[in-house]
Amino acid sequence: MTSNKPASGELLPTFEATDLNGNKITIGGPSDSWLLLIVYRGIHCGRCKNYLNILENMQDEWHKAGFAIQAVSADTIEKAVKDTNDHQWTFPNACELQEADMHRLGLYVSDPLTPDETDRRFAEPGVFCIRPDGTVQIAAISNGPSARPDLAQLLDGMIFTIEHDKPARGQVSA
Numbered sequence: 359m360t361s362n363k364p365a366s367g368e369l370l371p372t373f374e375a376t377d378l379n380g381n382k383i384t385i386g387g388p389s390d391s392w393l394l395l396i397v398y399r400g401i402h403c404g405r406c407k408n409y410l411n412i413l414e415n416m417q418d419e420w421h422k423a424g425f426a427i428q429a430v431s432a433d434t435i436e437k438a439v440k441d442t443n444d445h446q447w448t449f450p451n452a453c454e455l456q457e458a459d460m461h462r463l464g465l466y467v468s469d470p471l472t473p474d475e476t477d478r479r480f481a482e483p484g485v486f487c488i489r490p491d492g493t494v495q496i497a498a499i500s501n502g503p504s505a506r507p508d509l510a511q512l513l514d515g516m517i518f519t520i521e522h523d524k525p526a527r528g529q530v531s532a
Contacts, residue, residue, distance in 0.1 A: 363464030364494045367526035370395075370486060373459035375430050375452035378439050383452060385428055388492045392425045392520070397455065397465060397484035400433040401441045402476045405503040406483070412509050414447050423517050425487075430455050432480045455481060466501040487516055495519065495526050 364370050372386035385395065396413065398406040410429060413420075420427055430452040431438060438453035457479055460467050466482040483506050487496035496516070498507045518524070 362462065363499060364486075364497055366494050366497065366528045368494060369492045370488050370494050371459070371462045372492075373455070373462065375459075376435055376454040377450070377452050378435065378442060380435060385430065385452065386488065386492060389426065389490055391490055392423075392495075392516070393486070393488040394420055394425045394427050395484075395486040395488060396427075396429045397460075397463065397481050397486075398429060398431050399468075399482060399503055400431040400476055400480050401437040402470075402480075403503055405506075406431075407441070407445060409483075409506055409509075410447060410449075411445060413449060414445070416509055416513065417449055419513055423513060424520065425516070426450075428452065432457075432460070432478060433476075464497065464499055466499065485512070487512070489526075493526065 370386045372384055374382050374384055377383050398410060400406065417427060427449040429449060432455045433453045435453050438451055442451050457467060460481040463484060465484045467479050468482055469479055470476045482502060483500045485498040485507050486494060489495050500506055
């Protein structure tokens with residue numbers, strides 16, 4: 359299966375996931391606010407926990423800048439609820455991201471290295487800033503847990519982008 363990275367300035371593919379109450383939700387599409395979408399590897403990833411703990415502490419700043427927040431992983435609902443409760447995350451978290459949607463979002467997909475890591479394929483990190491019209495402003499896609507945008511720097515850049523009505527960049531292709 360091939361991956362197609364979402365083009366900047368184009369609609370982010372909408373997809374379904376499961377919220378922590380077991381309800382199917384649709385992520386993506388037009389909304390009343392900007393969206394910070396963070397795809398994380400899952401409960402097995404210590405770097406994800408560190409990143410999401412930073413997000414937890416920065417939530418008010420992101421909201422003040424006009425962003426809704428959504429995290430999502432391929433974890434089962436049981437794992438996602440445990441992780442959320444253990445770390446006392448209060449931002450919306452979803453789970454059961456399907457592999458086909460990982461590919462539609464242009465994410466790298468990995469097999470677990472051992473059964474102790476996890477029991478299913480999972481998405482490597484992706485961070486998206488989505489305009490209220492549902493189009494991609496920023497797509498930061500990584501093939502491993504060590505490379506993710508600094509959330510404070512990203513927020514600073516997004517505030518500048520919004521205040522100066524900057525367009526999506528990176529639209530030149532071969």
